[in-house]
Amino acid sequence: xxKKLYLQAKAVxxxxxxxxxxxxxxxxxxGCSTSEITGSSIGTNSSPDTAKIVFEALYEVALKNEWxxxxxxxxxxxxxxxxxxxxxxxxxxxxxxxxxxxxxSMAAQAYGHFKEPVLLEEIKADAGIDIGLTLIGMNxxxxxxPLRLENNRIGEAxxxxxxxxxxxxxxxxxxxxxxxx
Numbered sequence: 001x002x003k004k005l006y007l008q009a010k011a012v013x014x015x016x017x018x019x020x021x022x023x024x025x026x027x028x029x030x031g032c033s034t035s036e037i038t039g040s041s042i043g044t045n046s047s048p049d050t051a052k053i054v055f056e057a058l059y060e061v062a063l064k065n066e067w068x069x070x071x072x073x074x075x076x077x078x079x080x081x082x083x084x085x086x087x088x089x090x091x092x093x094x095x096x097x098x099x100x101x102x103x104x105s106m107a108a109q110a111y112g113h114f115k116e117p118v119l120l121e122e123i124k125a126d127a128g129i130d131i132g133l134t135l136i137g138m139n140x141x142x143x144x145x146p147l148r149l150e151n152n153r154i155g156e157a158x159x160x161x162x163x164x165x166x167x168x169x170x171x172x173x174x175x176x177x178x179x180x181x
Contacts, residue, residue, distance in 0.1 A: 002053050004155075005037065009057035011151040012129060012159055017065055019147050020127040020163030024066035027087060029125035029139045030058060031072040031079075032106040036132025037155035043074065051105035054131070054154060059113060070123050071110035072136055073103040081123045081139060082107050085116040093118045126164055132157035143167050 013028070022028065032054065034047040055071075062069045068087035073080045077096055080103070096119055098107035111117045127147075128136045131154050137144060141164035152159045165181055168174070 005050065005053045006057045008151065008154045009054045010061055012131075012149060012154060012161075013058050013061040015149050015151050016127055016129055016147065016161050016163075017061070017067070019149070019161075022065065022067055022127060022163075025068070026126040027068045027070050027083070027123065028062065029070045029072055029081070029123065029128035029136050030106065031128070031130045031132075031134030031136040031139075032104065033074075033132030033134050033157060034105045036157035039156040042132055042134065046100045046105045048100050048105045048108065050155070051100075051109045055106055055109040055113065069110065070125050070139065071107050072134065072139055073098050073107040073119075074134070076101075077103040077107070077119075078121070079135075079138065080107075081120045082110040082114065082117050083120065083123065084114050085118045088118065088120065088123070091118070091120050094121055095119070128162050130160040133160065137162070140164050 033042040034050040035045040036042050037050050071082040098111050100108050123139050124141045130136045143165050144162040147161040149161050
């Protein structure tokens with residue numbers, strides 16, 4: 001199962017990157033219930049081992065493509081975000097260290113693996129993956145566009161994905177750049 005989870009996670013992020021047309025420097029929010037991945041109900045069976053496998057797969061893809069992972073903590077930390085400091089050098093950080101049962105196993109993995117992890121109360125990411133219906137929408141930019149992925153499961157967890165686009169402004173005479181839609 002370990003190799004299968006790893007390959008599923010890689011496939012999900014690679015597909016998101018292609019469909020969302022992510023570029024170097026893009027921020028991808030990840031919400032993850034390891035409980036859901038293992039077939040339990042969200043918040044009931046946090047698994048550091050599962051988080052390690054999935055995180056390593058996602059991190060490999062992100063590093064290769066020069067994207068930043070922003071890992072959303074669970075509700076016990078008000079869905080704070082773990083991210084590399086270099087991605088948000090001027091942000092206002094908060095002080096907390098995620099744990100498997102307070103922040104979630106995926107957030108704890110990110111905190112332990114990032115070069116210089118910081119936590120934020122919120123972020124506005126370019127795209128995102130919600131592993132196990134953890135509600136990442138609050139951490140996406142204003143106009144989220146749902147993406148239907150062929151790779152729609154990691155373990156037993158359902159995957160919901162989204163990209164974002166700039167808002168349309170200006171009314172009926174405005175002309176829009178179709179390359180960023």
